[in-house]
Amino acid sequence: MIRISNVNKYFNIVGGQLHVLRDIDLKIDVGQRIAIVGTSGAGKTTLMHIMGGLDRPTDGEVLFEERNLFALKGAALDAFRNQTIGFVFQFHQLLPEFTALENVMMPLLISGQSRSQARGTAADVLAETGLGKRLEHKPGALSGGEQQRVAIARALIQKPRLLLADEPTGNLDRRTSDEIFVLLEKLHCSHNLTMVIVTHNDQLAARMDRVVRIEDGRLVADDLN
Secondary structure (H helix, E strand, O other): OEEEEEEEEEEEEOOEEEEEEEEEEEEEOOOOEEEEEOOOOOOHHHHHHHHOOOOOOOEEEEEEOOEEHHHOOHHHHHHHHHHHEEEEOOOOOOOOOOOHHHHHHHHHHHOOOOHHHHHHHHHHHHHHOOOOOOOOOOHHHOOHHHHHHHHHHHHHOOOOOEEEEEOOOOOOOHHHHHHHHHHHHHHHHHOOOEEEEEOOOHHHHHOOOEEEEEEOOEEEEEEEO
């Protein structure tokens, strides 16, 4: 599904440049579950953002099903992300003034679907994540685990082929973290997903198919579990 070839990423900082990713080569097959691990600042999130088209590499190539991701520009890249990739972030990124249902509807409304269709689809996906009775609650009335379930539902609403999750259990207690990962495992199967998770949680990483380790911007290990 994804082929990353010789990817480097620099950020401009006062006094020079910060070399965040160094000569990354990585292939991800359809249906795999991959954990990206490493210390803070190693480059894990930057790699995920490049993989999902949220950031561009300084040099190197990213192919998605043999198509050059960064040959897409502007609206075409936005549409690709909206329709092909689901994103889950550590801090949920939910809109506090909208209900759980409205947050999940948003990607469908942006892509032009009618409000009634979007509402029905969002209700179904929220029920699948265990929140069928919390549709009209705003994020502030939901627990951390429930907010993450809303974020997962929103990520799945467009039926993406690839799910990217950046520390999806990072702010949750151990029991809730385990519940979220069990949910992700279930959704991986039911939605035929390819799944890449950035995590500091060794127990979660051990349950994935592969563990890719990044240190100081370099890929230093790629192991099958």
